[in-house]
Each structure stands twice: as structure tokens, then as C-alpha cells.
Amino acid sequence: MELKRISDRLYYLPAEERTDRPVLGYIKGDRYSLAVDAGNSSEHVEKFYSGLRELDLGLPDFTVITHWHWDHTFGMHSVSGTTVAGHLTNSKLSEVQKWEWTDEAMEKRLQSGEDIEKCDRCIRLEYPDMNKIKVVRGEIEFTGVIHIDLGGVHCEIMEFNATHSDDSVLIHVPEERVVFIGDAEGADYYQNRGEYDKAKLKEMIKAFEKLDVNIFVLGHDGPQTKLETMSYLKAQLG
Numbered sequence: 001m002e003l004k005r006i007s008d009r010l011y012y013l014p015a016e017e018r019t020d021r022p023v024l025g026y027i028k029g030d031r032y033s034l035a036v037d038a039g040n041s042s043e044h045v046e047k048f049y050s051g052l053r054e055l056d057l058g059l060p061d062f063t064v065i066t067h068w069h070w071d072h073t074f075g076m077h078s079v080s081g082t083t084v085a086g087h088l089t090n091s092k093l094s095e096v097q098k099w100e101w102t103d104e105a106m107e108k109r110l111q112s113g114e115d116i117e118k119c120d121r122c123i124r125l126e127y128p129d130m131n132k133i134k135v136v137r138g139e140i141e142f143t144g145v146i147h148i149d150l151g152g153v154h155c156e157i158m159e160f161n162a163t164h165s166d167d168s169v170l171i172h173v174p175e176e177r178v179v180f181i182g183d184a185e186g187a188d189y190y191q192n193r194g195e196y197d198k199a200k201l202k203e204m205i206k207a208f209e210k211l212d213v214n215i216f217v218l219g220h221d222g223p224q225t226k227l228e229t230m231s232y233l234k235a236q237l238g
């Protein structure tokens with residue numbers, strides 16, 4: 001079985017290191033279901049959906065994006081239902097839509113720092129045919145916070161300034177005491193060369209402390225206890 005279960009209402013497809021595929025989350029309501037992140041390609045989406053079919057879970061009505069990075073967004077064009085993105089994620093996706101996928105253009109982006117080594121390598125692995133890359137923006141765009149009632153469970157979807165990426169969005173599921181934070185716990189490899197911005201980190205720790213949850217679901221590691229995530233972040237304060 002591909003999918004892992006957190007509770008009766010929460011599942012996820014684990015991350016895959018080879019092409020940097022992140023965790024894809026799933027929240028099952030009585031009326032609607034919601035996915036966290038679209039993954040890095042149609043193949044990734046298809047793998048997730050075949051896992052859902054295996055468990056008789058409906059395809060998601062909504063797919064919420066945690067941040068603009070390719071591994072979380074390049075599958076957006078092939079998801080079922082409606083995509084949801086924060087306004088900063090959408091504006092970054094508008095930029096990425098203009099990127100060309102030739103060796104020359106990719107090399108230029110590495111030189112200019114627009115893209116980074118690891119992503120370049122993994123994109124080439126995920127896409128033997130780079131003509132298949134298709135970047136789209138979220139269909140529902142929000143600023144600040146929105147709530148989606150899935151029936152019996154709801155999601156509080158909130159923009160926040162994470163150490164990993166300025167456009168980050170978290171998906172808090174209060175009834176399940178779980179929060180999906182994308183890659184927020186990491187450092188920023190685009191703007192800050194993989195170093196933590198300590199002021200931002202302090203703010204983020206404060207915001208996370210306030211969340212009344214037991215479990216943090218991390219974009220490339222899966223579920224952790226709140227204590228584990230908080231101790232990790234505090235250790236990065238140095």
C-alpha cells in the first residue's frame with residue numbers, strides 16, 4: 001500500500017528522495033476532501049491517486065499548495081478538483097511560468113541564482129522529456145487566511161513567512177490536532193544560501209508554539225510530534 005494513515009480522516013503519500021518528491025497529504029471530510037500539495041509531475045499525482053483509489057478514498061476536491069517550489073507545484077496542472085494558493089505563491093508561479101526548459105536557460109538560471117543545483121538535478125531526473133513541464137497558478141487565490149469546511153472536519157489555511165520560503169502556507173486541521181507545514185522547518189536555499197534567518201526563525205517558533213496540535217506533517221519527512229519539530233527548530237537558533 002502506497003498511502004500511510006495518520007487517522008481515519010488523514011492520510012499521506014510519503015516523500016521520495018530520488019527526484020525530491022514531497023509528502024502529499026489528504027484530509028477526508030464527510031462532504032469534500034482536500035489534498036496538501038500537488039507534487040512534482042503528473043506521474044506523481046497519478047501515484048497519489050492510485051493510492052487513494054486503493055483505499056476507496058475519493059479524489060480531492062481541493063489541492064492546497066504549501067509554497068511555490070517545483071516539487072510541490074509542477075503537478076498542479078493535472079490534479080482533480082480546484083487548486084488553492086496564497087497570493088505570494090501565485091505571483092511566484094507567474095514568474096516560473098515564463099521559465100524556459102532548455103539546457104541553456106536552465107544553466108543561466110543556475111548562474112543567476114534564480115534556480116538551485118539540487119532542483120536542477122532532480123527536475124532532469126523527473127522529466128526525461130522537459131517539454132512535459134507545465135506550470136499553472138492556483139485557481140483560488142487568497143491573502144491571509146481562509147477556512148474550508150470539508151464536513152465534520154475543517155482546514156484553516158494560512159499564509160506565513162517561513163524560514164524556508166516567504167510565500168509559505170500551512171494547513172491546520174483543528175479537529176485532528178494536526179498541521180501540515182510544507183518545508184517551512186527548513187532554511188531558504190534560494191534567498192539565503194541554506195542559512196537560517198534567525199529573526200524569522202524566532203517568529204516562526206512563536207507562531208508554531210501557539211498551534212494547539214499534536215502532530216506536524218513535514219514536507220519531506222512526514223509526521224512528527226510537535227515536541228520533535230519544536231526542539232529541532234530551537235536547536236537551529238544556535
Ligand SMILES: [Zn+2]
Pocket residue numbers: 067069164165183
Ligand atoms: Zn521547498
